[in-house]
Amino acid sequence: MVEHQRTTEVSGVSTDAYVGEEPDDTGESILESLPISFEMVLLAPSIITLAILSIIPLVVIIWLSFMEINFTPVNEQIFVGPQNYADMVNNGNVWDAWKATVVYVGGSLSLQLGLGILISVMLHRVIVGENVFTSIVIMPMMIAPVVVGLLWQFLLDPTFGLYTYMMNQIGLFINQPILGDPNSAMAALILMDTWQWTPLIVLIVLAQLKSIPEHLYEAARVDGATGFTQFRYVTLPLLKPAIAIALLLRSMDLMRYFAKVFITTGGGPSNTTKIIGLYVYEQGLRFFNLGYGSAVGLVMLVVTILMGLAFVEMIMGGAGDNE
Amino acid sequence: MSKANQSTALPRPIRRYGPLAVLGVFSLWTLVPLFWMFLSSLKIRKSMFEFPPTIIFDPTLRYYQDMFLGSNPVTPFLANSVIVALGTAVLSVGLGTVGGYGLSRLDLRGKKHLAFWIISTRMAPIVVVVIPLFYVYKTAGLLNTHVGLIIAHTTFNLPFAIWLMRSFFDEVPVSLEEAAMIDGATRWQAFRKVSLPLVLPGMGATAIIAIVFSWNDFIFALIFTSNATQTMPVAASQLVTQTGTLWGQVMATGVVILLPMVTFGVIVKKYLVSGLTMGAVKE
Numbered sequence: 001m002v003e004h005q006r007t008t009e010v011s012g013v014s015t016d017a018y019v020g021e022e023p024d025d026t027g028e029s030i031l032e033s034l035p036i037s038f039e040m041v042l043l044a045p046s047i048i049t050l051a052i053l054s055i056i057p058l059v060v061i062i063w064l065s066f067m068e069i070n071f072t073p074v075n076e077q078i079f080v081g082p083q084n085y086a087d088m089v090n091n092g093n094v095w096d097a098w099k100a101t102v103v104y105v106g107g108s109l110s111l112q113l114g115l116g117i118l119i120s121v122m123l124h125r126v127i128v129g130e131n132v133f134t135s136i137v138i139m140p141m142m143i144a145p146v147v148v149g150l151l152w153q154f155l156l157d158p159t160f161g162l163y164t165y166m167m168n169q170i171g172l173f174i175n176q177p178i179l180g181d182p183n184s185a186m187a188a189l190i191l192m193d194t195w196q197w198t199p200l201i202v203l204i205v206l207a208q209l210k211s212i213p214e215h216l217y218e219a220a221r222v223d224g225a226t227g228f229t230q231f232r233y234v235t236l237p238l239l240k241p242a243i244a245i246a247l248l249l250r251s252m253d254l255m256r257y258f259a260k261v262f263i264t265t266g267g268g269p270s271n272t273t274k275i276i277g278l279y280v281y282e283q284g285l286r287f288f289n290l291g292y293g294s295a296v297g298l299v300m301l302v303v304t305i306l307m308g309l310a311f312v313e314m315i316m317g318g319a320g321d322n323e
Numbered sequence: 324m325s326k327a328n329q330s331t332a333l334p335r336p337i338r339r340y341g342p343l344a345v346l347g348v349f350s351l352w353t354l355v356p357l358f359w360m361f362l363s364s365l366k367i368r369k370s371m372f373e374f375p376p377t378i379i380f381d382p383t384l385r386y387y388q389d390m391f392l393g394s395n396p397v398t399p400f401l402a403n404s405v406i407v408a409l410g411t412a413v414l415s416v417g418l419g420t421v422g423g424y425g426l427s428r429l430d431l432r433g434k435k436h437l438a439f440w441i442i443s444t445r446m447a448p449i450v451v452v453v454i455p456l457f458y459v460y461k462t463a464g465l466l467n468t469h470v471g472l473i474i475a476h477t478t479f480n481l482p483f484a485i486w487l488m489r490s491f492f493d494e495v496p497v498s499l500e501e502a503a504m505i506d507g508a509t510r511w512q513a514f515r516k517v518s519l520p521l522v523l524p525g526m527g528a529t530a531i532i533a534i535v536f537s538w539n540d541f542i543f544a545l546i547f548t549s550n551a552t553q554t555m556p557v558a559a560s561q562l563v564t565q566t567g568t569l570w571g572q573v574m575a576t577g578v579v580i581l582l583p584m585v586t587f588g589v590i591v592k593k594y595l596v597s598g599l600t601m602g603a604v605k606e
Contacts, residue, residue: 038510039429046422046441046485053478054444060455069458119349122342129346135589136350139357141599142588144539146556147577150563151360154570160372162359195356203596207604245603252446259541263560280450285546290458297451308446312439 061301064294071288084295094296096271097279100186104261104275105254107190108197112250113243115194116201121231123202124209137199145196149263152192153179156264182272185265189273192260197253201246208242209235248311255304276300364575371570386575397576399551400558403469407544407554408537410473411480416530419484420522424514426485427492438486442601445482449542452478457546467549475543480533483601487532490602491525492518528594531587538584555580 036044065085068078088094119137123130140148155163158177167173178184212235220234258277261267267274267282274282280300284293363371365382390397426438456475457466465471499521500513508516544554559576562568588595596604 037429039425040431041425042421042514043425043429046418046425046481047437049418049477050441050444050481050485053474053481054447056459057452057455057478060458061451064455064458115349119346122345125342126346129343133346133350135592137353138588138592138595139585140353141595142535142539142584143581144541144556144559144584146539146541146560147580150559150573150577151356153563154363154574155356155359160376160570162355162376165376195353199353200599204600204604207596242604245600249600256446256448257542258449259556262541263563277448277450280448280454281542284450284454285457290454293450294454297448297454300448301451304446304448305443308443 061294061298064290065298067291069288069290080291084292087292088295088299093271093274094276094279097274097276100271100273101255101275101277103186104189104273105251107186108193108254109247109250111190111194112198112201113247116198116246117205117239117243119198120202120205120209121235123206134203137202140196141199143196145257145259146263148192148196149260152188152195152260153264156188179265180269182269185269185273189261189265192264193254196260197250201250204246204249205239205242208239212238244311244314247314248308251307251311252304255300255307360574360577364571364578366571368569368571386569386571387579389572390575390579397555397558397579400553400555401579403548403552404538404554404556406469407472407476408534410469411476411537412530412533414473414477415480415484415533416488416526419481419529420488420519420526422485423488423490424492424518426489428497438489441482442486443482445479445486445601453542453546460547466547467552469552472544472547472552472554475547476537476540480536483536484529484533486601487529487598488522488525490597490605491522491529493602495521525594528591528598531591532594532598535584535587538580 066079066081068080068083070076070078123133155161156178158164158173158175158180161178164173164178167178173184176184178188216234216238217230220230225233255277258275258281261273261275261278262281265273267278276296277300280293280297283289283296362378364386365384366377366380367383367385370377370380426434426441429437431437452475456478460466460471465474495518499517500510503513503517504510538554539556540554541556541560544557545560548554548557555576559573559580562573562576591598
């Protein structure tokens with residue numbers, strides 16, 4: 001539909017000529033006459049903002065990691081070279097924090113993935129009630145980690161917690177606070193995160209399940225595959241991209257956040273649940289060893305990026321591919 | 324379609340009711356803590372600590388009353404949360420819509436890397452951002468200001484908004500814009516008048532999810548605010564003290580924090596999967 005009488009608004013020049021296939025060439029818009037592409041002009045404000053927001057912190061944290069920063073009695077910045085890194089390697093607490101992180105992240109990921117796949121497959125099978133069910137499961141994801149932490153602390157309280165009471169009824173954790181024992185405290189933290197974030201995996205896997213074409217199952221049935229065989233050899237391989245995305249998002253967030261741990265155990269008992277994020281936080285912002293905290297934080301950043309890249313490779317051989 | 328992956332090996336009742344039973348248990352596991360939280364926010368101190376726990380009791384609205392009308396009302400903290408959440412949502416969705424459109428239509432060799440760099444800023448561990456920002460803010464005098472916290476929240480909301488909006492624009496056919504341009508529209512007009520209206524619902528969903536992220540944040544708010552600029556989660560965390568915690572008050576505060584966000588979640592349910600996966604998964 002070409003309206004030959006249409007006035008080009010920017011130039012104000014009335015033209016009844018056919019504009020042609022490449023309106024870009026008319027060069028009437030200021031935006032389009034710039035040396036960089038129109039898309040880049042639109043993207044530029046975001047890129048500049050992000051560059052400021054990500055490059056400044058990065059440069060500052062690298063600089064900090066070679067410094068000793070004091071605020072009292074006087075503001076001073078002392079260059080200490082690689083001293084912070086040497087301290088880190090020689091500090092047993094860092095290694096303990098990494099061990100706790102591996103247990104926390106690994107435990108949460110495997111539990112959430114297993115449970116998430118199970119629930120989504122079940123959900124895919126029922127014909128009614130999917131709507132109600134999804135409304136229920138999205139609730140925990142919307143809740144502030146602080147509130148989740150406080151809620152679970154309340155549920156697990158040794159004297160009046162509902163879940164402590166239930167455990168006591170079956171003879172467990174009597175006179176033994178759940179958050180007070182290294183093993184059960186870590187298990188509780190993993191369960192807490194599982195409670196909040198398994199729904200995300202359910203929704204991601206469910207979306208993929210819905211996209212699996214029916215005829216694949218029919219073909220599998222013709223070949224005699226039923227039940228578990230069918231799941232193992234038809235469904236599971238097709239779920240791989242969804243699982244990779246779920247793992248990427250969950251692992252990044254598990255590394256990223258530590259508010260629930262901060263609220264419930266604070267890293268205790270005796271540092272057994274002090275994951276690396278919390279450790280860096282305490283060093284940098286509670287004890288104000290900004291330099292040392294930055295050094296450990298940088299290592300944490302590198303580990304997180306490598307983890308992320310590994311999952312991204314798994315998903316699509318690089319981020320941002322348009323299929 | 325769901326008949327398809329049912330097995331023929333299991334007895335019929337299990338096939339039929341098994342999934343429902345599993346989903347029922349999972350729903351209980353999800354709902355019981357929330358239900359308990361709500362009940363506890365209505366219980367007087369005495370019945371809260373009764374064993375076995377009681378479900379039937381005389382409800383009281385005392386904690387909610389105290390929260391808003393007591394000597395230490397939460398209203399200023401609520402206001403702080405709203406200001407910061409709206410600030411970062413406007414900033415992120417504003418920039419993110421224009422940027423997301425640019426990223427969607429961009430034809431560039433290194434686009435993959437550019438997109439990955441954008442999202443990587445959203446994936447960085449919070450402490451790694453907080454420590455340097457703390458130092459910068461301390462030097463620049465941005466600690467304990469709303470602006471400081473809005474900027475801090477934009478570090479995670481802007482990359483999120485760019486990616487999500489880009490995924491919405493990816494679904495708008497370029498041919499629509501081309502048709503408009505043949506009719507004489509400029510590139511900007513094609514974006515503004517043709518594509519933008521089509522992604523308005525997505526924009527709304529992006530804004531709401533950005534608000535949820537900001538509202539729920541704890542660590543940034545803990546470091547970058549003081550008593551005057553505190554947000555709700557920080558205020559809630561300070562209700563727990565060594566010398567006796569008023570759990571009824573804590574639970575009531577929790578309900579006030581979660582209720583608007585859960586409502587938002589239900590409103591944008593349709594967009595939640597793509598939102599929380601930053602557009603990687605579409606329903």
